[in-house]
Each structure stands twice: as C-alpha cells, then as structure tokens.
Amino acid sequence: MSAAPPALPATGDDAATRGTPTTLAHGLARRDNNFNLIRLIAAWLVIYGHSYAITADPGRDLILRYVQIKFAGGVAVDVFFFVSGVLIAASLARHSLREYLVARVLRIYPALLVCVALTVFVLGPLATVDAGYWRDPQTWRYLWVNATLWSTEHMLPGVFAGLPNQGVNGSLWSLPIEVRLYLVLALVSLVGLFRPERFNACFVVAMAVGFLVLGTGTLKPADSNSAWCTAYFLTGAFCWHNRERIPLSWPLLFAVLCVAAATFGGPRYHVGYFLAVCYGVLMLAFVPRLPVIRHTDLSYGLYLYGWPTQQLVQLAWPTAGWGGNTAVATVLALLLAWASWTWIEAPALRLKHRLVGARPAARAAMP
Secondary structure, eight states: OOOSOOOOOOOSOTHHHHSOOSBHHHHHTOSOOSHHHHHHHHHHHHHHHHHHHHHTOSSOOHHHHHTOSSOHHHHHHHHHHHHHHHHHHHHHHHSOHHHHHHHHHHHHHHHHHHHHHHIIIIIHHHHBOOTTTTTOHHHHHHHHHHHHTSSOOOOOTTBTTTSSOOOSOTTTTHHHHHHHHHHHHHHHHHTTOOSHHHHHHHHHHHHHHHHHHHHHTOSOHHHHHHHHHHHHHHHHHHHHHTTTTOBOOHHHHHHHHHHHHHHTTSTTHHHHHHHHHHHHHHHHTTOTTSOOOOSOOOHHHHHHHHHHHHHHHHHHOTTOHHHHHHHHHHHHHHHHHHHHIIIIIHHHHHTHHHHHOOOOGGGTTOO
C-alpha cells in the first residue's frame, strides 16, 4: 500500500491539465485522478477473492473464472504494486531521502501496529479455544513478526480453530515485500541509479531476467509471488520515469487487450496479462466522471481488516457462503478502515512535517 497520490506541480499550460490527458505526465499533473478509487476497489476485490477460501465455497470467483491466471485477490495485489511503483517513484523524486523514508514509515506502520495489537489483544482472546493462549510463544511471535514486517505469521493459538481456513490475517504477506521494495528504491537512489537513463537500463535487465526465470515455473510459490510483486512495482516506477513518453490512448489499450487475448491460455499469457493490468490501470486512473477520492484513503485499512472480519463473519455465520460473507465483511471492514484512517493513518501522516522539519521554500508546494 502506498501514500495518497501525489500530483505534479502545475505546468504553465493549464489547458494541458483540464482536457483529457494525452500522456501519463499530463494525467499525473491533474489532481482529479482515480488512483485512490482504484486502490479501494482492489482492496475490496481482495475480500471478494478470499471469500471462497474462507467459506470453503467450491465455486470460483469471476476473475479467476474468466482471467484464469489469477484469482480476484491476486489481480488486486498486482494492481496495488503497480500503482505503488508509480506513486512511490514520484514521492522519492520530489523529496529528500529522509523525507521519503519518514513518509513510508508513517504510511505503513501506525495502522499496521494498531491492527496487529487489536488482533493479538482483542480478537485473539475472544476467538481462541486455547486456554494457554497467553503462555504460547506463538502469540508473541505473531505480534513481533507482523508488527516489524520482518516476515509474516498467520496463526494464533486456537484462534479460528475449526474454520475452513484458520489463518488470522492472510492478507499481511504482501506488506514485507512492499517495505523491502521501498528500501530497494531508496538504495537505488542512494547509489545514483534513480536517474531516468540509469534506472531504465537497470529495469530492462531486471525485467528480462525476471521474466525468463518466472517463465521456467521453477520458483516456489512464495518466491514467485515476490518476483511478480517486484515486477509490477518496478514497472510502475519505470512508467513514472517515462511519463512524458507514455501515451494514454484507448486504441492502444484495445491493442494491449488484443495481445492478452491472443496469448490467453498459452505459454506467453503471463506477459499479455501483465501488460493489460499495467496499461489498463493507467487508463482507468484518468477516466473522467468517475468519483474522485482525494482526502480519504480507506484502501489500506480495508486491506488490513478485510480478512479478520471475514473470519469473524464465518465464525458467527458459517452458512453465509461467499456472497453473505463478502457483503457483511465489507461493511464491517469499511467501518474499521474509516476508523483507522480517521484516528490513526491521517494523524500519523500529519506528523511528517514535524519529524522532517520545514522544507525549503522552493519545494514548499510539492506533496
């Protein structure tokens, strides 16, 4: 997950930002983009996608049924990492390394720490059937590992025992990968490889090697997931670096979708799917007349609380099926996401300027 979409400084040509954007640079120069909405929908898709495993429903979600390469939650994670790559690259380019790192910590950790603490100290005792919950080292391992994002732990002693899936929060797996990618991008900047021409060269090499390795099918599932997340993130950063050269064109999107359709079911389908996700997100980000969400970003909270609320719904209503579970969990998770944004995330983000100090006047207008 990433911070709220930054906007490019206004250009001298206001007309370039008022009409339909013709390049990614023009689109990013506008504040009325749809990145927050896209991430909110993606967070909901994670809930929808997980509903089948959580309820042990034998069906398949619509995205898995028709896209086949990934289920709804997997597609949503791809979208998250691509959008994150675009926005985080923009953030790093406009801020000092210290400002960048402080912003990343404040965006990820406060809400995460509260979520993990509530899980261990509130949900765990209420949902466990293990009388030794507090004495079990796994309880404290769950707290430490997930709070630091060193790795992820999915189980708490006796919690959700007897449910089809006993994981406490199966969505957390992607967060350590995202944090590491933040650090990788910072390191790239530190060694002077974040300049467009150098970054582009490194990107081409990394993607060529990555797709060759992924194409062999020899990676373990966890390693494959990490590799794909990295590919989407780096592609997002690549798009930001080349924003002046990337057109926003419906005919081009149609051509990309045709490539995906032509490769469907074949050995190169992962390439067609990859291109369709990345370019499709860029086009949807600047579709006019969609609801614009500027000052509230519930996607991270929805992602954090979606799985635990689904498990609680399954515990209370085991016959709900995927539809009932998705509907009730969505309402509950949105309420928790709103509380997280209002009382945790937004106040934490406001601490950034106190921690990094005032910026030079020339950069004061930058997000």
